[in-house]
Amino acid sequence: MTPHKTNLLALDFEALRSFVADLGWKRYRADQILAWIYKSHVSEIAAMTNLSMGDREKLSEKATLSHLQIHTHLKSSDGTEKFLFTLADGKQIETVLIREGRRRTLCISSQAGCTLDCTFCLTALEGLKRNLKADEIVNQLLSVQALLPEGEAITNVVLMGMGEPMANLAAVSAACARMIAPEGLQLAPRRVTISTAGLIPQMETFWKGPVSVNLSISLNATTDAVRDRIMPKVNKLYPLAELMAACRRAKLPPRKSLTFEYVMLAGVNDSLEDAERLLRLTQGIRCKVNLIPFNAFPGAPFQSTSEDQILRFQNRLLQSKLRTTLRKSKGRDILAACGQLNSQFTP
Numbered sequence: 001m002t003p004h005k006t007n008l009l010a011l012d013f014e015a016l017r018s019f020v021a022d023l024g025w026k027r028y029r030a031d032q033i034l035a036w037i038y039k040s041h042v043s044e045i046a047a048m049t050n051l052s053m054g055d056r057e058k059l060s061e062k063a064t065l066s067h068l069q070i071h072t073h074l075k076s077s078d079g080t081e082k083f084l085f086t087l088a089d090g091k092q093i094e095t096v097l098i099r100e101g102r103r104r105t106l107c108i109s110s111q112a113g114c115t116l117d118c119t120f121c122l123t124a125l126e127g128l129k130r131n132l133k134a135d136e137i138v139n140q141l142l143s144v145q146a147l148l149p150e151g152e153a154i155t156n157v158v159l160m161g162m163g164e165p166m167a168n169l170a171a172v173s174a175a176c177a178r179m180i181a182p183e184g185l186q187l188a189p190r191r192v193t194i195s196t197a198g199l200i201p202q203m204e205t206f207w208k209g210p211v212s213v214n215l216s217i218s219l220n221a222t223t224d225a226v227r228d229r230i231m232p233k234v235n236k237l238y239p240l241a242e243l244m245a246a247c248r249r250a251k252l253p254p255r256k257s258l259t260f261e262y263v264m265l266a267g268v269n270d271s272l273e274d275a276e277r278l279l280r281l282t283q284g285i286r287c288k289v290n291l292i293p294f295n296a297f298p299g300a301p302f303q304s305t306s307e308d309q310i311l312r313f314q315n316r317l318l319q320s321k322l323r324t325t326l327r328k329s330k331g332r333d334i335l336a337a338c339g340q341l342n343s344q345f346t347p
């Protein structure tokens with residue numbers, strides 16, 4: 001890629017409109033280009049066939065458009081697909097497509113690697129670390145959508161891949177804005193979910209901001225002692241009481257609720273006393289709990305809670321009318337399940 005060319009994906013809609021105006025073109029040209037990128041998912045300027053050959057050449061002299069480069073593409077027996085993408089600087093990120101009924105959920109990364117070092121998460125072992133740019137986040141959707149068969153479309157997005165979205169909030173917000181915008185990917189905001197380990201100041205900035213997608217909080221423990229052990233960095237910064245107080249203060253729009261994710265680790269956070277504490281912690285917060293069986297990886301220092309115990313834990317929460325769902329594990333055979341993303345372990 002020649003450095004002086006503008007990457008069309010790096011421009012937000014307004015910037016793209018001024019770029020087109022600077023070429024001396026009419027405004028509707030920008031709308032045509034946006035439609036090619038975000039509705040038709042083309043991966044090159046040459047494919048924008050309602051621009052004349054001459055215009056496509058002129059645009060190609062000034063700009064580039066390209067989807068992410070696929071390093072590895074794995075398909076699970078359950079329909080889950082995992083993509084390992086290589087970025088322009090050689091860093092790698094993973095993206096997972098999960099098929100469930102008619103739903104197509106794309107689990108995307110917000111950083112290459114992660115700095116939080118949660119002890120149950122494989123991404124923590126990733127050596128290479130940097131924030132993704134907004135276009136690298138959106139491009140995960142564009143690149144996977146372009147490969148799907150006619151009639152199959154990504155319906156939901158979760159920022160639960162590699163990285164901590166709230167540690168890269170500006171780029172994540174810009175990317176989410178493009179996912180939900182009418183001239184962008186036009187996903188309903190309730191179908192986009194950002195997941196965070198609990199960075200309170202950024203969560204508060206997000207709640208005040210204009211992008212009204214869902215927020216899911218990875219709680220994973222009911223005491224500071226256990227949370228310090230499994231999420232050492234984030235819990236030192238923002239201990240449980242502060243995190244729950246921030247959630248209680250959040251002014252959620254009507255009918256919106258928070259989700260607390262809770263990874264079930266055998267003998268660590270899965271007792272009925274934990275369930276009781278979880279009920280107390282979440283009291284007064286409009287929320288639901290999503291229990292996630294721990295997905296093991298080579299060398300993992302934990303085991304998953306047994307199915308029986310997970311159901312006992314869930315039943316205790318349900319008895320007290322706390323909405324609680326249990327996440328089904330998908331893509332285990334290709335190490336694509338939740339928390340298993342780390343390019344170094346790709347078979």
Ligand code: SAH
Pocket residue numbers: 120121122159160161162163164165195196197198216217218220261262263292293294295296338339340
């Ligand atoms: N940093 C963000 C998003 C990435 S992790 C966050 O912490 O939310 C996305 C979810 O995967 C989190 O709920 C996390 O607790 C969970 N997770 C990480 N490793 C896991 C594993 N090995 N098994 C099951 N869930 C895991």
